[in-house]
Amino acid sequence: MLRLLACLLFAAAAIAQLPLPQRYRDAGVLRWGSDAEGGAPFVFLDSAHPDRGEIGFEVDLAHELGRLLGIEMRRVQAPFGNLVQVLQRGDCDLAMNGLEPTQSRRSQVRFTRPYYIFQQQLSVGPGITGVRGLDDLDGKRVGVLGESQSHKLLLEHPGIETVVYESNVTAYEDVINGRTAGSLADLPIARALRPMFPQLVDVGEPFGEDYYCIAVRAGEADLQQALDAALGVLFGNGTLERIYRKWDLWVPAEARLGEDSIAQRFANDAVVGGAGDMDWGEALVMLGRGALRTMGISVVSFVLAVLLGLVVALVRLHGPRPLRWCAVAYVELLRGTPILVQMLLLYYGLGQIEGLRLDAVTAGILGLSLNYAAYEAEVYRGALSAIPRAQREAASALGLTTAQSLRFVIVPQALRLSLAPSTNDFIALFKDSSIVMVITVVELTKQYQMLANASGRFIVLGLVTSGLYLAMSLPLAYLARRFERRLDRDHA
Amino acid sequence: MIELRGVGKRFGDRVLFEGLDLDLVPGKTTVIMGRSGSGKSTLLRLINQLERHDTGTVRLSPIEIPAGLPHGEWVRQATALRRRTGMVFQGFQLFPHLCVLDNVTLAPRTVQGVARAVAEQKARALLELVGMGEAVDRFPARLSGGEAQRVAIARALATEPEVLLLDEPTSALDPASTASVVAVIQDLKQRGFTLAMVTHDPELGQSLADHLVELK
Numbered sequence: 001m002l003r004l005l006a007c008l009l010f011a012a013a014a015i016a017q018l019p020l021p022q023r024y025r026d027a028g029v030l031r032w033g034s035d036a037e038g039g040a041p042f043v044f045l046d047s048a049h050p051d052r053g054e055i056g057f058e059v060d061l062a063h064e065l066g067r068l069l070g071i072e073m074r075r076v077q078a079p080f081g082n083l084v085q086v087l088q089r090g091d092c093d094l095a096m097n098g099l100e101p102t103q104s105r106r107s108q109v110r111f112t113r114p115y116y117i118f119q120q121q122l123s124v125g126p127g128i129t130g131v132r133g134l135d136d137l138d139g140k141r142v143g144v145l146g147e148s149q150s151h152k153l154l155l156e157h158p159g160i161e162t163v164v165y166e167s168n169v170t171a172y173e174d175v176i177n178g179r180t181a182g183s184l185a186d187l188p189i190a191r192a193l194r195p196m197f198p199q200l201v202d203v204g205e206p207f208g209e210d211y212y213c214i215a216v217r218a219g220e221a222d223l224q225q226a227l228d229a230a231l232g233v234l235f236g237n238g239t240l241e242r243i244y245r246k247w248d249l250w251v252p253a254e255a256r257l258g259e260d261s262i263a264q265r266f267a268n269d270a271v272v273g274g275a276g277d278m279d280w281g282e283a284l285v286m287l288g289r290g291a292l293r294t295m296g297i298s299v300v301s302f303v304l305a306v307l308l309g310l311v312v313a314l315v316r317l318h319g320p321r322p323l324r325w326c327a328v329a330y331v332e333l334l335r336g337t338p339i340l341v342q343m344l345l346l347y348y349g350l351g352q353i354e355g356l357r358l359d360a361v362t363a364g365i366l367g368l369s370l371n372y373a374a375y376e377a378e379v380y381r382g383a384l385s386a387i388p389r390a391q392r393e394a395a396s397a398l399g400l401t402t403a404q405s406l407r408f409v410i411v412p413q414a415l416r417l418s419l420a421p422s423t424n425d426f427i428a429l430f431k432d433s434s435i436v437m438v439i440t441v442v443e444l445t446k447q448y449q450m451l452a453n454a455s456g457r458f459i460v461l462g463l464v465t466s467g468l469y470l471a472m473s474l475p476l477a478y479l480a481r482r483f484e485r486r487l488d489r490d491h492a
Numbered sequence: 493m494i495e496l497r498g499v500g501k502r503f504g505d506r507v508l509f510e511g512l513d514l515d516l517v518p519g520k521t522t523v524i525m526g527r528s529g530s531g532k533s534t535l536l537r538l539i540n541q542l543e544r545h546d547t548g549t550v551r552l553s554p555i556e557i558p559a560g561l562p563h564g565e566w567v568r569q570a571t572a573l574r575r576r577t578g579m580v581f582q583g584f585q586l587f588p589h590l591c592v593l594d595n596v597t598l599a600p601r602t603v604q605g606v607a608r609a610v611a612e613q614k615a616r617a618l619l620e621l622v623g624m625g626e627a628v629d630r631f632p633a634r635l636s637g638g639e640a641q642r643v644a645i646a647r648a649l650a651t652e653p654e655v656l657l658l659d660e661p662t663s664a665l666d667p668a669s670t671a672s673v674v675a676v677i678q679d680l681k682q683r684g685f686t687l688a689m690v691t692h693d694p695e696l697g698q699s700l701a702d703h704l705v706e707l708k
Contacts, residue, residue: 393581397542400602
C-alpha cells in the first residue's frame with residue numbers, strides 16, 4: 001500500500017517535473033505536423049494495413065512524448081517542404097518529421113535538442129559502376145528530397161545536376177527508371193525504403209552527420225523547453241533506444257544524444273532573427289529563368305494542344321463513326337480526370353515501362369497538351385458548328401472536296417471565332433503549367449517555393465513571382481485582343 | 493450538256509416532282525419558275541447534286557449519276573460534276589475571311605491547281621467583266637448586296653464551268669442592286685454562257701428565258 005502510494009507520488013512528481021505551457025494544457029492537445037507521403041520510417045501508411053492509420057518511429061515517439069507530457073498528440077498532415085510555414089501559420093504546434101535544423105530553418109523557427117543523429121547514404125542505379133562517392137557523379141543527374149539536408153549537401157557539388165523530388169520514394173523510383181544516376185538520402189530513409197527498391201546499390205560509407213530536431217514557433221521557448229525535458233527523460237530511461245531498435249534505426253552514434261555538446265547544440269538560437277540573408281540579384285535571375293521555362297513549356301504545350309484539339313474536333317464532327325466515338329471518349333476522359341493524376345501517370349506510371357520513359361520536361365509538355373487539347377477540341381467543335389451550312393455548300397458547289405472546304409473555308413473562320421476562348425485557355429494553361437513541378441520540373445512557381453522556403457520571404461518573392469506571371473500574361477491578352485480587333489475590322 | 497432523265501425527288505412522303513426530264517442546252521438560258529414550295533430551288537440544287545435525287549439519272553457526259561449510288565461513289569461523281577458547274581446563291585455566300593480576289597481565285601487554285609499569278613490575272617478580268625474590278629482588295633463585309641452578288645458570279649465563273657446555276661440571284665437585293673446584277677446576267681447570256689436560273693420574278697424570267705420550266 002505504501003509502495004503504491006509512493007509510486008503514485010512519484011508519477012505525480014514526474015508529471016509535475018515536465019511542465020507544459022498552460023495554453024496547451026487548456027487546449028488539451030498538441031498538434032504535430034508531418035508528411036505521411038513516402039515517410040518511412042518516420043510517419044507512413046503500413047501498406048499491409050493501410051486502414052490502421054500511420055505508423056513509424058516518430059509516431060511512437062509522439063506517443064511517448066504525449067504520455068510524458070500528459071497531453072494528446074494529434075497528427076496534422078502537411079507537405080514536408082512546407083512544414084516550417086505550416087508551423088508558422090499556426091496550423092500545427094510542432095513539426096516533427098526528420099526536420100534538420102538547417103541555417104534557413106533556424107532563422108525562422110526554434111528547434112529542440114536533437115532526437116536522432118543521422119548520416120547520408122548515396123545509392124545508385126543497378127547499371128551504374130565505378131561510383132564511390134558524390135565526386136564521381138559530376139555531370140550526372142542525382143535525385144534528392146527537396147528542402148532536405150541531402151538537398152543542401154548536393155548543392156555544394158555544382159558539377160552535379162540536382163533533381164528535386166517531393167518524396168524519397170519518387171526520387172528512388174526515377175533512379176530505377178534511369179532518369180537519374182543515383183539519389184542521396186538520409187540513412188534511415190535509405191534503409192527503410194531498401195525493401196521497396198532492392199535493385200539500388202549503396203555506394204561508399206555513410207557520411208556527414210546531422211540531426212533531427214522538433215521545431216516549434218520562434219516565440220515559444222517554453223514549449224521548446226518542455227519538449228527538451230521530455231526528450232531528455234526519454235533518452236535517459238532508454239525509451240528512445242527501445243523505439244530506435246524496434247525500427248532498426250539504432251546506431252552507436254545515438255548514444256551521444258545525451259552529451260551536452262549535442263543536447264545544447266541549437267540552444268543558442270534563443271533569439272531568432274528575421275529571415276536569412278538572400279542575394280536578391282541571384283534570386284531574381286533564378287526567378288527569371290523559371291519564368292522563361294514556364295513561358296517555353298506553356299507555348300509549346302499550347303501549340304500542340306491547339307493542333308491536337310483541332311484534329312479531335314474535326315474527327316468528332318466529320319470523321320467516320322468509330323473514330324467519332326474515340327474523339328468523344330478522349331475529350332470526356334481528359335476533361336473528367338485531374339491533370340495532376342494524368343501528369344503523375346505520364347511520368348512515374350509510364351516511367352516503369354522500358355521505352356516509354358519520358359524526361360520530365362517532355363512528360364510535362366505532353367501532359368499539359370493532352371489535357372488542354374480536350375478543352376480546345378470543345379472550343380473548336382462549337383466554333384466549327386457555328387459556321388453556316390451554306391458556307392460549306394458554297395465550297396462544295398465550287399468543287400472543293402470535304403477536306404479542302406474544311407481547310408480553306410470552314411476552319412479559318414472557326415479559328416477566328418475561337419480566338420477569344422482560346423486565348424482564355426492559353427492564359428489558364430500558362431498558370432496551370434506550374435503543375436509540372438510534381439514531376440521535378442523547376443519552373444516559376446516551384447522556383448518561388450524553393451526560394452521562399454529557403455529565405456522565409458514569402459510575401460516579397462510572391463509579389464515578384466506574381467509580377468512575372470502578369471508581365472507575361474497581360475501582353476498576351478493584349479495582343480490577342482488587338483489581333484481580334486484587326487480581324488473584326490476587315491471581316492465583320 | 494446536262495441532262496436530267498426521269499428525275500424524282502421527295503421529302504418524306506411529299507413528292508416534289510417525279511419523272512422529270514430537263515436538258516440544259518449549251519448557249520441557252522433555262523429559267524425555272526413556280527410558286528414558293530414548288531421545289532424550283534431543289535431542282536436547281538439537284539443539277540449540281542447539292543441535293544440528291546430519289547429516282548432517275550443526272551448526266552453530264554461522261555459523268556452519270558443514277559439515283560441510289562453508294563455514298564463514296566456518289567461523293568466522287570458529284571464532286572466531278574460540280575467542278576464543271578458554277579453556282580450563285582440567293583445569299584451570295586462569299587467567304588468572309590477572304591478578300592474579293594481570294595474569293596475568286598480559291599477554286600481555280602485549290603481545285604484546278606492553277607498557279608496564283610495566272611489565277612489572279614484571270615480573276616481580275618472576271619471581276620472587270622462584272623464591274624467589280626476596283627474591289628479586289630476589299631472583304632465581303634464591306635460590299636453592298638449587289639456588289640457581293642457580282643463577285644459571287646465572278647467566283648462561280650472562275651473555274652470556267654460549262655453551266656452557271658443561279659438560285660434566285662436578285663431576291664435579296666434592292667432595285668438598284670438588282671439592276672446591276674441583271675445587267676451582268678444579260679451580258680453573260682449575250683456572250684453565249686449556258687445559264688440555268690431560278691426566279692419568282694415573272695418579268696425577269698420571261699426576259700431572259702430561252703426555255704422556261706414551270707413547276708406546279
